[in-house]
Amino acid sequence: MKRRTFIGSSMAATAGLLATSKANAITNTEVQNNKFKGNINHSVCRWCYNTIPMEDFLQNLNELGITAIDLTGPDDWPIMKKYGIHASMCWGAGFGIEKGWNDAKLHEELIKDYVQMIPKVAEAGYTNLICFSGNRNGMNEEEGLKNSAKGLKQIMAVAEKHGVVIQMELLNSKVDHKDYMCDNVEWGVSLCNEIGSENFKLLYDIYHMQIMEGDIIRTIRDYHQYFGHYHTGGNPGRHEINETQELYYPAIMKAIVETGFKGYVAQEFIPSWEDKIAALKEGVTICDI
Template structure:
C-alpha cells in the first residue's frame, strides 16, 4: 500500500459521501420515498454500502431519510452516531476480530476468545439498549483456516456450539440481550461475502436444533432469506416452522446477493406478509451488495419490503 493508493481510497470515500448527500437531496425534493406503511421495522446493514464508500454517517442519514429504524452490524463505538439520528443498532457484531464467521463456537479451540468477545459486546448492548448480538457456528475444520487440518463432524460441532452458547446465554438473559446465531450458505464460492464454503451451519434445521438445545428465550436465529433460498428454499414454510425462534431477518437478491429487483428470484412481498402473519416484531436488515446506484437500490428494497 502506498500514498497514492491511500489518496485514491480517500477520494473514493469522499466521492461516495458526496453522492449520498446528493442522492438524499434529490430524493427529498421528490415525493417522499421509502417507508410509508411502517409495519415492517427496516434496518440497513452498513458493510454493504461501506463497500461503496459510504461512511456510517452516510448510512445513518439514508436510514433516517427512508424511514428505516436501524443501521446494524457496526461496533459499539459508532452507536452514538445512530443515537444522534434517532436510530438504533438492530443487531450488534460479536466483537471477534477478522471475519467473525470463520472461528466460531463449533470449535473448542476458539471458545475462550469468542465467549469473551461476545460477553463484552453484550455489556455494551445493555448500556445502549441494543437488543441482539450475532453468533456463528464457524468453519468445520479443526484449524478454521486450514482445510487440511481435519473436519469437525456435524454432531460434534452442534454439541460444541450448545456447550459454548450455554456459557454465554445466562449473561445475555441477565442483560436482556438476545444471541442470534446465523446460518450461511456454502454453495456460492464466487465472492467471500456471497457464500461461505466450509461453514458448519448452512442448514436451517441444523441451526434450529442447536438453538432449541440451548433452551433459552434469549437464544434466537438470524434468518437470512438469501442464504435460506440457496440452501433450503421453501422460505415461507421455514419461517412458519421457526417462528418461535426467529430473532432477526436479512435480505438480498438471489443469485448474486444483489438488489431486490426483477432480475432475481426471491418474491419478497409475500415473505414480508408472512412475517406480519406470525407476529414478528423484530427488524428486517437490508443486506445486499449494490451493483448499480446504491441509493436507488436501497430505496427500491425498502419500498418493496414495506407491505
C-alpha cells in the same frame, strides 16, 4: 471484523439492468414520501454501503425513514444516536465467520469476549448480538452441535441478565462461505433446542437459505419461533431484490408479518446501481407490505 471479502468483485451489472431498475426506484412514490405501512421494521446492513461515509449514510437513512442499521459496533453507536438510528444487530465479539462456537478450543476466548460485549450492548440500549458457528474443518455436525451448545450455554446467564439476544446467522456454504457449519435450519433449530434459552435465536438470512434449502415461506411459517431477525438479498448474485432475481419478497414479508414477528428485517443486498441509495429505496419499498 470484515463482513465479506467478495464485495469488490460482485458489483458488476449490465447497463440495461441499471437503467431499468433505477427507473423503477425513481417512480416509487411510497419511499419518496416516507410513508411506510408500519408492518415491517426496516433496517439495513452497513457493510453493503460502506463506500458512503457514515454520517452521509445516516442522513440518507433519516430522509428515507429507515430507523436502524445492522452490523455495527461501539465505535459507530455515538454517531448513530446523534441521528436517532438504532443498532438492530450488533457485532464486536468473536473471531468472525470462519472461527466460531463449534471449535471448543476457542471457547475460553469467545466466552470472555462475549461476556465483555453483552453489557456494552445492553448499556447502549440494544438487544441483539450476532454470533457464528464457524467452519466445519472436518468436524461432523453432531460434534459441532455439541461443542456450540456447550460454549454458548456459558454465556446465556449473562445474556439473560442483560436482556440481550445472541443470534447465530444461517449462511450458505455452497457459494459464499464454503465449509460454514450453520448452513441449514435443521441444525440451527437443534442448537436452539439444545441451549433452551429465549435469549438465543437464529438470524434467518433469506438469500443464504434460498441457496441452501429454498422453500422460504414454509420454513418461516414452521420455524418462526426460532428466528429473531431477518436479512434480505436477491438470488442469484446477492443484488437488488426486484424482478431481476428469483425471490418474491412481498409474499415473504407477508409470511413474516403473519407470524407476529416484531423484530427487524434488514436489507443485505449489494447494490449494483450507481445510485446505491436509490437501490435501497426500492428494496425497502418492496418489503413494505
